Each structure stands twice: as C-alpha cells, then as structure tokens.
Amino acid sequence: MYRYDEFDHAFVKARVAEFTDQVDRRMAGEITEDQFKPLRLMNGVYLQLHAYMLRVAIPYGTLNAAQLRILAHIARKYDKGYGHFTTRQNIQFNWPALSDIPAILTDLASVEMHAIQTSGNCIRNVTADHLAGAAADEIADPRPYAEILRQWSTVHPEFTYLPRKFKIAVTGAARDRAAIQVHDIGLQLTKNESGELGFSVYVGGGQGRTPIIAKKIKDFLPERDLLSYTTAIMRVYNLHGRRDNKYKARIKILVHETGAEEFARQVEAEWAEIRAGELKLPDADIRAIERYFAPPSLPARPDGDSAVKQARLDSRPFGAWLDQNVTTHRDPDYAAVTISLKGIGEVPGDMTDSQMEAVADIAERYGFNEIRVSHEQNLILPHVARADLKSVYDALVEIRLETPNSNLITDIIACPGLDYCALANARSIPVAQDISRRFADLERQRDIGELKLKISGCINACGHHHVGHIGILGVEKKGAELYQVTLGGSGDENTSIGDIIGRGFAPDEITDAIETIVDTYLGLRLDRDERFIDAYRRVGPAAFKQALYGSEAKAA
Amino acid sequence: MKVLTANRLTDGAVVWYGADHGWSEAFESVSLASNADETANLEAIGKAACANNEVVDADLIDVSRIEGAIVPNRLRERIRANGPSNLTEPGKQASADFRRPG
Numbered sequence: 001m002y003r004y005d006e007f008d009h010a011f012v013k014a015r016v017a018e019f020t021d022q023v024d025r026r027m028a029g030e031i032t033e034d035q036f037k038p039l040r041l042m043n044g045v046y047l048q049l050h051a052y053m054l055r056v057a058i059p060y061g062t063l064n065a066a067q068l069r070i071l072a073h074i075a076r077k078y079d080k081g082y083g084h085f086t087t088r089q090n091i092q093f094n095w096p097a098l099s100d101i102p103a104i105l106t107d108l109a110s111v112e113m114h115a116i117q118t119s120g121n122c123i124r125n126v127t128a129d130h131l132a133g134a135a136a137d138e139i140a141d142p143r144p145y146a147e148i149l150r151q152w153s154t155v156h157p158e159f160t161y162l163p164r165k166f167k168i169a170v171t172g173a174a175r176d177r178a179a180i181q182v183h184d185i186g187l188q189l190t191k192n193e194s195g196e197l198g199f200s201v202y203v204g205g206g207q208g209r210t211p212i213i214a215k216k217i218k219d220f221l222p223e224r225d226l227l228s229y230t231t232a233i234m235r236v237y238n239l240h241g242r243r244d245n246k247y248k249a250r251i252k253i254l255v256h257e258t259g260a261e262e263f264a265r266q267v268e269a270e271w272a273e274i275r276a277g278e279l280k281l282p283d284a285d286i287r288a289i290e291r292y293f294a295p296p297s298l299p300a301r302p303d304g305d306s307a308v309k310q311a312r313l314d315s316r317p318f319g320a321w322l323d324q325n326v327t328t329h330r331d332p333d334y335a336a337v338t339i340s341l342k343g344i345g346e347v348p349g350d351m352t353d354s355q356m357e358a359v360a361d362i363a364e365r366y367g368f369n370e371i372r373v374s375h376e377q378n379l380i381l382p383h384v385a386r387a388d389l390k391s392v393y394d395a396l397v398e399i400r401l402e403t404p405n406s407n408l409i410t411d412i413i414a415c416p417g418l419d420y421c422a423l424a425n426a427r428s429i430p431v432a433q434d435i436s437r438r439f440a441d442l443e444r445q446r447d448i449g450e451l452k453l454k455i456s457g458c459i460n461a462c463g464h465h466h467v468g469h470i471g472i473l474g475v476e477k478k479g480a481e482l483y484q485v486t487l488g489g490s491g492d493e494n495t496s497i498g499d500i501i502g503r504g505f506a507p508d509e510i511t512d513a514i515e516t517i518v519d520t521y522l523g524l525r526l527d528r529d530e531r532f533i534d535a536y537r538r539v540g541p542a543a544f545k546q547a548l549y550g551s552e553a554k555a556a
Numbered sequence: 557m558k559v560l561t562a563n564r565l566t567d568g569a570v571v572w573y574g575a576d577h578g579w580s581e582a583f584e585s586v587s588l589a590s591n592a593d594e595t596a597n598l599e600a601i602g603k604a605a606c607a608n609n610e611v612v613d614a615d616l617i618d619v620s621r622i623e624g625a626i627v628p629n630r631l632r633e634r635i636r637a638n639g640p641s642n643l644t645e646p647g648k649q650a651s652a653d654f655r656r657p658g
Contacts, residue, residue, distance in 0.1 A: 027566060029609040047612060051568035097567035347642055418632060419640035427635075429642040444599050481631065 001062050001370070002147050002292045005110045011154075012109045015116060019043045020102035021116060025104055027099060042122075044115025045101055048422050054093045054101060055118040056108060060128035060146040060170070061089030061373040065360035066109045068371055072356035074104050083356070085341060085349040087413060087464055088167070088375040089127050092119060094420055116154065121162045123153035123234075127169045129177045130374035133295045134382035140197055141190045142172035144290040145226060148281070152227050161232050163241035164249035166234075167206075171397045174493060179203045179375060181214045181495035182467055184251045185233060190220065198222045203233055203263070204255025207461035211497045212252040215260035217267065223286060225271075228279040232271035236263065251319040296368035296383055301333040311390040318393050320442060321404040326389060333407025335386050337367075339379040339396060340403040340411060344440045348414040349377035358399040366392050375414055375464075378406065396513050408445040409453055409518065410436045413464050415473060417457030418481075424457035426474025426481035427507075431455055434511045439518075448518055451532045452490070467491030469533045470517060471498045472510065487517065487544055488536045502549050520547040557619050558589045559576040560628070561636070562611035570636045571611060574599055579611060583637050588619070588626065 004012070019039070026036045040046075044055040056071070063071075065172030071091055075083045078100045079093045086092055096104060117124055126146040133141045149168055153159060159166070169183040180186025185200035186458055199221045205214025221229050235253045240258070255263045312319040327336040339359060342348050351359075363371045363381055364387045372380040384392055396402040405411045412435065415421065417428030432455055439445055454468030458475075465471030471486035483505045505513045518532075520543055525535045536544075560573040571579040589595040595616065602614030612640040618629040623625045635641055 026609075031610045032609075033606065035567075047563055047568055049632070050570055050639060051563070099566050419642055427631075427641060429640070433642060476631075479630065536563055 001064060002059070002112075002143075002289070008112070009075045009109075010240070011225060012112075012114050012116075015043075015114065016102065016105045016109050020106060023098060031295075038120070040098075041119040042116070043101075043105070044118035045098070046092070046119065046129045046422070048416075048420050049418075050420065051095045051322070052098050052101070053420070054096050054104060054115055055086070056091050056115050057118050057125045058089050058091060058113075058373050059150055060126060060132070060143045061130050061375070062132075062143060062371065063371040064369050065364045067113055068360040068363070070107055070111045070113070072353040072360070074107060075356065076353040078104050080206055082350050082352045084347070084416060085351065085373050085377050085379070087375050087377060087415070087462055087520070088125055089130070089375055090125055091373070092416075094416075104125060119165075120160075121164050121166075122160050123149075123156070123162075123166045123168065126153070127167070127178055127183075127375060128148050129171045129173065130372040130380045131327065131336055131382060132172055132372075134327075134329050134334075134336045135173055135175075135177075136328045137173045137175055137427070138330065139174075139191060140172050141290070141293050141295075142170035142178075142187070142189055143293045144286065145187065145189070145199075145223070147169045147289055148226060148286070149230065149291070150528060151157055152230075158383060159238065162234075162238055162263060163243045164246070164251075166237075166251065168230075171518075176491075176493040176495075177374075179464070179467065179491035179495070181493075182207050182211070182464075182491060183214065185230065186214050187226075196222060199226065201229065201233075203267075204252040204260070205495075206250050206252040207464060207466045208249075208250070209247060209459040209461075210253065211461070211466040212256055213495050213497065214252075215255060215263075217260060217264035219363070224281045224283065225275055226281060228275040228277065229271050230313060231274060231279055232267045235270050236266045240266075263377070296370070298331050298334055298368075298385075301385040301387045304333050304389075307387045311393075315390075317404070318390060318401070320446075321402055322389065324404040324408065325406045329383065333386060334383055335389060337381040337384050337389070338374070338390060338406040339381065339401050340405055341378050341401070342405055342411050342436065343400060343403045344405075344410060345437045347429050348412050350431050351379075355399045355401060358395065359401070362392055362395045366395075376411065378411070381422050391455060404442065405445060407450045407452070409448055409451040410445060412436060412452040413452075413468070415456050415458075415463035417455075417463075421457060423446055423460055424474070425459075425476040426457050426470075426483065428455045428457040428463055431472060431474070431483065431507070431510055435514055438511050438515060447528070448522065449528065449531055453514070453520070454489075464491060466497050467495065469531075472514075475504065477504070481507050483507070483513075485510075485513060485517070485548075487541060488533065490533055496537075501541055502545055502552075516547050517544055520544050557621070558595055558598065559586045559616055559617045559619050559628075560589075560602050560614065561621075561633070562602060562614040564611055565609055573598065573605075578656065579605065583626075586626065589616070595640075 048054040128142040169178040170187040171178040190199040201218040202214035325338040367381040414428040414432040418424040454464045455472040456463035456465040467489040473484045489498030574585040575587045
C-alpha cells in the first residue's frame with residue numbers, strides 16, 4: 001500500500017500542530033465557536049447530539065494491521081470502546097473529547113492517517129472497489145488512481161471552497177462495487193481498442209434529497225489525462241455550481257440543469273486549454289504510484305481445495321460462511337473474505353476495539369497485512385489462501401465476526417441516524433436491528449437470496465436508501481418517526497433509484513412491512529435464481545403496493 | 557415549559573442548566589422556564605455561557621410534565637438526554653447517579 005514520503009509526513013505533522021494550536025486557543029477562549037467551527041470541520045471534527053465526532057479518512061478503504069490497531073487504541077483510550085465504519089469507507093468515533101483530539105491526531109499520524117478533508121466543501125476521501133487488487137474481474141487496480149487524486153486534491157487551493165462537498169469513486173472492473181454512478185465523479189477503469197488503459201467518466205450522480213444517476217460524459221479518458229480532465233470538471237463546477245442555495249449546490253444539479261451534453265462541452269473546452277500542461281501525468285509517475293499497490297507475492301497453495309472440502313464436511317456453519325462471505329480471487333489458490341459487521345441484532349458498521357485488534361492479528365497472520373473497508377460497512381481480507389480459510393473462520397468465531405450474511409437481507413447498511421447524528425430526523429439503528437432479528441434465520445435469508453436493504457435517518461441519504469433494493473428513509477412527521485419505503489434501487493453497474501412505494505410506516509410497523517414485501521417477492525419470483533431486484537424490475541410496484549396497502553392501494 | 561441545554565465545550569457532553577449548580581449532565585435538576593420572563597432569563601444565561609466559552613450550541617427545548625417527571629417533548633432531545641437508544645449501556649449520561657427522564 002501507499003507509504004508516506006517525507007513531504008507527506010511533514011505535511012500531516014504540520015497540520016496536526018496547526019490544529020492542536022487551534023484547539024488550544026479555542027479551549028482558552030481565544031477564538032469563538034463561529035471562528036473555530038470551520039477549522040474543526042476541516043479536520044473532521046463534528047459536534048453531534050451527544051458529543052464531538054471525529055471522522056477519520058481511510059483512503060480508498062485500505063488499511064494495514066498497524067493502522068487498525070491504532071484505531072482500536074483510539075476507540076479504547078479516547079472513546080467508548082468502539083468505532084463506526086461508514087458508507088464512505090471511513091471510520092467515525094462518536095465520543096472523543098475536544099481536548100483529546102490533538103492526541104488522537106498525533107496517534108493517527110504515527111500510522112500515516114489523518115482526518116483532513118473528511119468534512120467541508122472540498123474533495124472528500126476518494127473511494128474505491130474494496131476488492132481492488134484481488135478481484136478476478138479487475139482490469140486494473142483502481143487505488144493508484146485514487147491515490148493520485150488524493151495527492152492532487154489534498155488542500156488544493158482552487159478546490160478548498162467548492163459550492164458543496166465533492167465525492168469521487170473509482171472502480172477497476174466492469175462490475176461496479178464502488179457505486180460510482182451515485183458519486184459527483186465516478187471513474188471506471190477500462191481499455192480502448194488499442195489496449196491502452198483509461199477511464200469512462202461519469203459525472204453528476206448523487207443521492208441526498210435529489211437523487212440523480214451520473215451521466216457518462218466520456219467513454220475513454222487516457223490515464224495520463226486523469227488530473228487535467230478532473231480539473232476541467234472541477235473548474236466548470238466551481239464556476240457555475242450554485243452557491244445561493246445549499247440544496248442545489250451539488251454538481252448533480254448543475255449537470256442536470258445544464259444538460260450533460262452541454263456540461264461535457266464546457267469541460268472539453270476547459271480541458272483543451274490545460275491538457276498539454278503540467279497536469280499531464282508522466283507515465284513514470286503513474287507507474288511509481290502503482291508500485292506502492294503492487295499485490296503481495298502470493299505463494300502457491302494448491303492444498304486449498306482439499307482443505308476447504310474437508311472443512312466443509314466437518315462444519316456446516318463453515319460451509320455457510322464459505323458460500324456467503326468468501327469471494328473468488330484472481331489467484332485460484334486464494335480468496336477474498338468479507339468480515340460481516342452486521343451480526344444479528346448488532347449495529348451495522350460498529351466494531352469494538354478488541355475486535356479491531358483481533359482482525360489486525362488475523363490480517364497479519366493470514367492476510368498479507370491487508371484489510372479493506374467496504375462502502376457496505378463491512379471489512380474485507382482481500383488475500384487469504386483457501387487453505388487458511390478455516391483458520392480465519394475459527395479466529396473470527398472467537399470474536400463473533402463470523403456472521404455468514406454478506407449480501408443477504410441482514411447485511412444492512414444503516415447510517416447512525418437520530419441515535420447519534422445532529423442532522424437525522426429518525427432513528428436508523430433500531431430499525432436495522434429489528435429487521436435483522438426478524439430475519440435472523442439463515443436458511444430463510446439464503447432462500448430470499450441477494451437483497452440489499454439500506455436505511456437512512458434523513459434525506460441526506462448517508463445510508464444509501466435510494467439505491468437499496470429495499471430502501472428505508474426515516475422522516476419526522478408530526479413529531480413522530482415515520483419510515484418511507486422505496487423499492488427497486490440499485491448501486492451497481494445497473495444503477496437505479498428506488499421508487500417510493502406509498503405512505504410511510506410507524507416504527508412498530510416497519511419490520512412487518514418489510515416482511516410483507518419480502519413475502520410478496522417470494523410469492524412472485526420465477527425461481528430461486530430471480531433475485532429481488534430482478535423480480536421487481538420485471539413486475540413493477542403494483543403487487544407490492546397491493547400487499548402493503550390492500551384496498552387503500554386501489555383507491556389511491 | 558422550556559429548559560436550557562447545550563454541549564460542553566471541552567468534551568461535547570450534553571449538559572442542562574440548573575439554577576442550583578449551573579451546567580450539569582444531570583437532567584433531573586434542570587431549571588424550568590414556565591413563563592416569558594423565565595424563558596428570557598434562561599436564554600440570556602445560554603448566550604452568556606456560549607460567549608464565555610463554557611458551552612456551545614445552547615438551546616431552549618420544550619419539555620412536559622408526564623406523571624410527575626419532566627420529559628423533553630422531542631424524541632431528539634429525549635435521545636440527547638438518555639444516550640443512543642440502541643445501546644444497552646448507553647452514553648456518558650448513563651453514569652450510576654443519573655436518573656433517566658421518562
């Protein structure tokens with residue numbers, strides 16, 4: 001993975017010193033909250049309902065064991081013994097004291113981590129496919145490009161005060177595991193007819209109160225032009241993006257109102273001015289960054305097949321975990337393991353300090369020191385020898401992280417919601433927990449098959465409800481929580497925005513409503529191979545409305 | 557009825573204002589404002605506490621008396637008072653001597 005050079009170290013160290021001074025001055029009353037707030041936000045410090053919250057960047061979701069151990073240390077020493085992995089591959093600590101944050105940032109810097117640009121109207125953490133470097137279907141590893149974008153965008157003076165926050169995602173395969181079409185810029189690595197590497201460029205996607213699927217504005221952007229073309233997009237946005245209305249300030253609104261064709265024309269015009277200039281990436285520089293992400297050398301482990309076969313015979317739970325949480329690797333002796341942070345009845349994305357330490361140990365022993373955070377709030381060990389899968393499973397059982405539910409209905413994405421978040425209107429976590437308990441039976445979950453259920457506690461959609469096969473949006477109506485259901489959303493290469501199915505449900509009705517939807521699907525699917533999303537796309541909402549609302553639906 | 561709440565500057569903890577002891581994590585001894593004068597008084601206390609950097613985000617919130625206990629009207633404020641509703645051992649507010657409102 002990427003290692004800081006001298007410049008990076010000096011930069012982060014200076015930033016920690018600067019913010020430490022700002023915190024000291026704030027605590028001494030030398031600067032007001034109005035003066036301090038924009039400074040703390042630039043360093044990832046929010047004030048939530050109960051306490052300050054620190055959001056730590058995990059660039060493109062890649063961690064090593066030492067980094068995960070520091071996160072565990074922070075959770076234990078400065079927080080309440082846990083952290084929360086987010087849909088942007090970051091981690092949030094929910095309870096740090098402001099006075100401790102300088103020490104936390106110093107600890108983070110010791111393992112090349114920071115919280116810079118995890119808030120504010122700047123380019124945020126660049127996210128990527130969590131199976132980068134491991135996926136069998138990958139054209140190229142997206143992380144070197146994410147790292148190039150990170151270096152370019154970090155405290156970029158021109159793009160530090162954008163009209164609104166800006167999110168970029170990169171995927172290295174045709175199968176989109178990074179939800180690129182709901183990002184401000186989505187980059188998909190591809191090759192042209194001559195076999196050269198480049199990107200399909202999507203722009204203007206996003207969720208929030210106005211969900212819009214990104215438009216592809218360029219079929220093939222050569223890799224050397226990554227920064228010049230991205231700069232051109234940012235300049236058009238920075239110039240024309242609305243600053244008068246926060247709700248219309250994202251690039252998706254600009255692209256939508258300008259029209260994708262005209263927007264692309266403006267980008268091309270700007271690009272023509274700068275593409276031959278200093279932003280043109282020298283091949284040697286790209287390859288140098290690429291070397292940081294060189295895959296570990298994976299020794300041949302041909303004993304995997306027989307080991308797995310035997311272990312499956314010996315242990316049914318292991319077999320279930322193998323079927324659900326283990327993904328094909330480009331090397332047939334290896335596999336990628338999903339560590340579900342969605343134990344039945346647990347808080348999606350939460351992890352305790354001791355679990356973090358144990359996973360760091362497992363990654364070191366069996367996983368070539370690599371850990372990934374997925375935007376679906378799980379951890380991934382991208383390179384595990386198939387021959388070691390049973391040992392990894394047994395180690396996960398010891399820390400209760402062996403739940404075999406990846407991509408099933410209890411693998412729920414949920415934002416922190418009103419239990420923590422100052423923006424939320426309704427709770428997300430208890431809804432996720434209740435649904436998880438209702439569908440706890442693994443046989444039932446596996447019968448239902450792939451089902452992406454995503455919950456947001458407000459319209460900002462951190463829980464990605466718009467692209468859930470089943471989405472749940474919590475709102476406040478007449479002082480009470482109400483949950484609106486959307487169906488048919490998807491955040492992959494066939495991205496779609498879910499349809500609102502009808503009136504919302506009270507907290508004590510929502511789990512029943514989800515069960516009704518699932519039962520309706522089971523009743524109408526063609527066979528077990530027709531996933532929920534496929535069935536919904538085939539039949540549309542009518543049957544689900546009828547099941548949920550009965551005669552009410554007919555009248556409406 | 558209203559009460560005055562804020563987050564403490566140094567650690568962000570949820571605090572309420574009580575005439576007897578100033579800002580505290582204890583909800584049960586919070587000062588109630590039942591009329592315009594009392595409300596204005598609390599508001600002024602909140603502004604002053606923000607200005608002297610004791611607390612941030614001072615706010616007057618609506619409360620009601622339910623079966624003798626003072627309870628915040630909005631769920632948001634009840635969660636601020638009780639800690640996250642999903643935690644069996646909730647937040648900072650759940651110290652041994654803290655009595656949960658409602």
